[in-house]
Amino acid sequence: MKNTDIISSTARPSTGRPRRAPFRKTWRLHLLLLPAVLLALVFKYAPMPGIVMAFQDFKPWLGISNSPWVGWDNFQLMFTLRGTVQVIWNTLLISVMKIVFGLAVPVLFALMLNEIRNMGMKRSIQTMVYLPHFMSWVILGGILLDLLSLDGIVNRLLVTLNLDPVMFLGEGNWFRTTVIVSDLWKEFGFSAIVFLAALSGINPDLYEAAEIDGAGRMQQTVHITLPSLLPMMVVVFTLSLGNMLNANFDQIFNLINPLVLEKGDIIDTFVFRSFQDGQYSLATTVGLFKSVIGFILISGGYYVAYRWANYRIF
């Protein structure tokens, strides 16, 4: 029979340790991995040497091998350019707000939904609330540009309430607020899923015991529900820290316009525009900066989640 013994059966003194399977037994497993490995090598690993462009004064007609080497000059330039510093600041500000609210609102929503006892109502609410997550920012961008324009439905509502119309997407600070709130609106339902799952895993005996001891619902929430959610919250928080420099290119790109460029531009949109303007070296430099910092943050995040909450991905 083929493959009856995955572990090698050639005679060897038994040492009590399991023997590792030799290649002639495992080549099929390697073969199954081959397509993925090849694709990863070509599309993910091959571009990596391209980051040397961050240390060159890249000219497309010279290519990577012939462009002059400038060492750290590009990085120096990057930090002195007012544009890049502003962009990094925008990114951090928007990101931190999104992380904080992106944790608080789903948790709050999960807690509120948890109180509902009618299963049918609960499911309908969930169905409606998950939907925005699946819309792309192109679609939502189109919808928001329409809704939030000066004569759009939201501003018309404000006018009928005798308030001044607001340029939600045309004024710097409002733009940031709109970005944060719309991202929240889109993702809060979906993000709440892990918390809802965690909530359903809490032992009901705890609540009964608290009830017997005379705890009201609020006390039960504070002393049982929240502490049980804490590990999950910590995991979600540390993982989202890794994404701090990301601030959602899709969203910003589809909502931005020249009026709010100063306050709304983030690292990724900046890199893209530099790329479009032919400033390859600067784009690569900023991109590399972001990739490295992001790498450190994400690895750190995973490590902390691993140590604190036993969160393993593999």
Add this chain to the structure above:
Amino acid sequence: MYYKNPSYKVFYYFNLAVLIGVSILCILPMIHIFAVSLSGKSAAESNLVTFLPIDFNLDSYARTFENDNFTNAIWTSVMRAIAGTLLSMGVTIMAAFSLSRSSVEFKARVFYVWFFLVIMIFDAGLVPNYLLIQQLGLINSFWVLILPGLVNVWNMILMMNFFRVLPKELDEAAIMDGASTFRILFSVYLPISMPAIATISLFTMVGHWNSWFDGMLYLRSQDQWPLATLLQTIVVVQDFSKTGITPEDMAMLSNRSVKSAQIFIAMLPILLVYPFLQRFFVKGIVLGAVKE
């Protein structure tokens, strides 16, 4: 009996009202767009439409489908979603199967896991990726929409974890019956993992349908664009000089109800697929997030 408490009852109904309000808020914008798309031109332009159509007509949809660019784009997106998902799932499942074997059985596993982990965390950035695609000659090719995204490490990890949880007895029974590695994968693991595969496939498909940036970056001509990219230039971008829009498109752009019709058509497949997604994805998310 905290729920018998009268002040709790007040809270309960207040809570319910807020939740219902919030959930309606989540679908309201879509309803508005749908209403505008079915409204007459003058009503739409003068912003009279709220949530019900005024001057109901299907003209916007008719004009949308007359536009060749639009129908080409729909076709491209459909092709991309189907081909991309099938190929990606194939690659992912095979790789995940190997990765799910224990490190005793498969010594190189640890190496492969690190190999894939690195790509998940570190991305070379926009410019090096663009240069690579250029060197591969994939600029202006349909396959640029599919090939780079075939390896998705998140999906691989989800699938791998799913496989790992399956009982060892299945393996052992199959081996005793003389199954080769491939046979185990295809005849034993695959049928049993259908829910997980369905979930991940649907997610991948939605991802492909919504994906617009790669089309914009790597495909030069409008007739090759997937729907999301076309929509992006029509609906969002104010700068027309980079898009090469023809005069007939320009006439369409200014018409708000036509724009809404286009947005709604792009939303439609997702809305249709959504009920099926919903059945599976909660389990899938929890699988990926809640560890032993």
